[in-house]
Amino acid sequence: MVGKQKHRYTLYYVNARGRAEPIRLVLHYLGAEFDDTRMEMDDLKAVIEKKAPMKQAPFIEVDGGKLVLCQTTAICRYLAKSIQPELWLAGATKTLSAKCDMVVEGMYDIYNDVMRYNYEKDATVKEELSQRYWDKGKLRLEFLERILETSKGDYFLGKKLHWCDLFVFGNMGSMLDVDNRMFSATPHMRKFYLRMRNLPELKPYIQKYWPKPEFNS
Amino acid sequence: MVGKQKHRYTLYYVNARGRAEPIRLVLHYLGAEFDDTRMEMDDLKAVIEKKAPMKQAPFIEVDGGKLVLCQTTAICRYLAKSIQPELWLAGATKTLSAKCDMVVEGMYDIYNDVMRYNYEKDATVKEELSQRYWDKGKLRLEFLERILETSKGDYFLGKKLHWCDLFVFGNMGSMLDVDNRMFSATPHMRKFYLRMRNLPELKPYIQKYWPKPEFNS
Structure with a gap:
């Protein structure tokens, strides 16, 4: 998908699967480029304090912070509808x-x-x-x-x-x-x-x- | 909304607010007619055993069982998109x-x-x-x-x-x-x-x- 991708995504989490993994899988499945930021817990805490909407991870920045979303299911559903919408990954009906x-x-x-x-x-x-x-x-x-x-x-x-x-x-x-x-x-x-x-x-x-x-x- | 309503809804739960209440509020807010079936626990258990997709309540039957959904958030989102879609209750973007x-x-x-x-x-x-x-x-x-x-x-x-x-x-x-x-x-x-x-x-x-x-x- 590189080249025609409309938005930039940065995902913040620790270096573990956990609650970030479904988000990563949606992004990989859709062939989207994204910054898979895997931080040490202390560094992540500092970023959360500064940027995360509900002070928890995972959270994702779209286009460097124009939109910031947390909650795994909300993020997955958003990405499933936004990237390659013609695939109807969130359901066609x-x-x-x-x-x-x-x-x-x-x-x-x-x-x-x-x-x-x-x-x-x-x-x-x-x-x-x-x-x-x-x-x-x-x-x-x-x-x-x-x-x-x-x-x-x-x-x-x-x-x-x-x-x-x-x-x-x-x-x-x-x-x-x-x-x-x-x-x-x-x-x-x-x-x-x-x-x-x-x-x-x-x-x-x-x-x-x-x-x-x-x-x- | 009575008269022009396209689908019939039957909601199953006990006579309490609990996990059914957001669903009831979406239906009431949208002026939809629905069977607000409030059962005694034993009766509900029997209905769940027979009809509920994941053996739990609340669950909702659309048009007498053509579609049966459980999980409060899934049901609310579906109803928010289905009844009076012109109100964009699930978000216009x-x-x-x-x-x-x-x-x-x-x-x-x-x-x-x-x-x-x-x-x-x-x-x-x-x-x-x-x-x-x-x-x-x-x-x-x-x-x-x-x-x-x-x-x-x-x-x-x-x-x-x-x-x-x-x-x-x-x-x-x-x-x-x-x-x-x-x-x-x-x-x-x-x-x-x-x-x-x-x-x-x-x-x-x-x-x-x-x-x-x-x-x-």
Whole structure:
């Protein structure tokens, strides 16, 4: 996309996948050039203090600060509509957009529970959160699995990729770091994960920044 | 809007504000007729088991089940775009839509922490969650307060109401039930709350279903 790109994007986060990864995947999938600013935590804190709309990362600057956005889902949806709009990555109809949003929010519920467990320091609370993400997570993953299973194509909404696919895939990567049993009962999601890793738009980036896949089928 | 309404909507939830309230407010604001199905928990569980896409409520049926959506934000955004689209309640530009989403997600982070505290039964965990929602919530509310304060109109994005206004307002109502100190340091949000209660599109519904406001200015 280099050369005809209309806007400049600078993404700020630490050098980890986390909540920035779905944004990076949307940008890579759309072939957009962007500054993938991966900072040390202390340096990031200083930048957040100065520039971030809600004092949190990830956040993105468009055209050097003409627009500054935070919140992963808001940023992904914006980029999905803005870069190569003819691909309709955020859904070509109101119904597809709503289904895309629904998959995203369903996955985010699971991811948020897992990450809350991951960062908790108090042992008692951590144990409670572990139980929660495991019980609720399993139940919720079943529904995502069902959507993929009954999809009439390789993606959540059928034959066409939407940003919910990139969002789910990005979160799966981080969740596997925390608990590699998570997707043991979801074979369609495992296959989806491996397929997404090999998309030509994503593969060079994945090979450089992601660890090897935790499962093979 | 009765008479020219294109679709039929049935919303399923318990008889409480909770996660259904932003959806109800969007529907009322747009003057849409809908079945506001408020069920006893046991009855709702049976309906969820049978019909809900991710086995959770709220969920909404469009035209008797031709489309079924869950997840509050996905449903609100869909309705904001579908009913009276000429009002552009989800944003008339990509930038306004992204800012609307950002406000929604910022508010949802606070709301989710408060509700997680509210429903927690284990005393140790509850204490930890109390500290969290109070510390993080105060910080996050400050940014929403700043956005309102610097807005060039009565709403988060200026002179025009968007669904983020209805979403924030709906969540404020439920949060005040849990902790009425929450908005002590955000006078613009308090005024916003009182103004929203009096919108002619919402007032009849609010007077019937909401308790009296917890503060007067």
